[in-house]
Amino acid sequence: MQLFSTFEHAIFIEMAISTLEKKGIKKENIFVLPLDNQIGERKVFDTIHRSDGTSLIDIGAALSTAFAVIGASIGFELKLGPIYWGLIGAAVGFLIGFGIRLFTEIVIKKRKRLLKGIHSEVIVIVDCEESQGEMVENILFSHYALGVAKVKG
The missing domain is CATH 3.30.70.120 (Alpha-Beta Plaits)
Structure with missing residues (x-):
C-alpha cells in the first residue's frame, strides 16, 4: 500500500x-x-481560459459613474453641453480607475507576493x-x- x-x-x-x-x-x-516554485511572472490580464478572480475595471466603473455625473452637472454651463461633458467625465473616470487598479496589481501586489514568500x-x-x-x-x-x-x- x-x-x-x-x-x-x-x-x-x-x-x-x-x-x-x-x-x-x-x-x-x-x-x-x-x-518547484513558479519561475515566470504572473499575468495581469485574464484570458478566456484562465482567470485569477480579480477585476481591473471595478474602480474604473465607479469613478466613471461619479465623473459622468459631475461632468454632466458642470456641462450645463460649458460650451459642449451636459451630454458631451458627461461622456468625457465617464471616459476620464474610467481611465483613472483602471490606472489605479493596474498600478495596485502590478506594483503593490507584486511586493506583497515577494514579501509573503509563498513556498x-x-x-x-x-x-x-x-x-x-x-x-x-x-x-x-x-x-x-x-x-x-x-x-x-
Whole structure:
C-alpha cells in the first residue's frame, strides 16, 4: 500500500518522517519530493481560459459613474453641453480607475507576493503494508499533512 500526502514546507515533515521510522517504516520506503516554485511572472490580464478572480475595471466603473455625473452637472454651463461633458467625465473616470487598479496589481501586489514568500508544497510518499496504513495515515495527519491519499495494491 502506498500513501501520498502533501505538506507545507515546514519542520513537520521531518518530524513525521522520524515518527514513521520509529514506528517501523524503513527509510527506503519513504520518498519526499518538493514541488518547484513558479519561475515566470504572473499575468495581469485574464484570458478566456484562465482567470485569477480579480477585476481591473471595478474602480474604473465607479469613478466613471461619479465623473459622468459631475461632468454632466458642470456641462450645463460649458460650451459642449451636459451630454458631451458627461461622456468625457465617464471616459476620464474610467481611465483613472483602471490606472489605479493596474498600478495596485502590478506594483503593490507584486511586493506583497515577494514579501509573503509563498513556498510550494512537499509531497511525501510512504510505501507500507496494508496493516500499517491506518497508523501511517494518523501519523501524517497528526503532523499537519494537508491531505492524504491511499493506493492499495
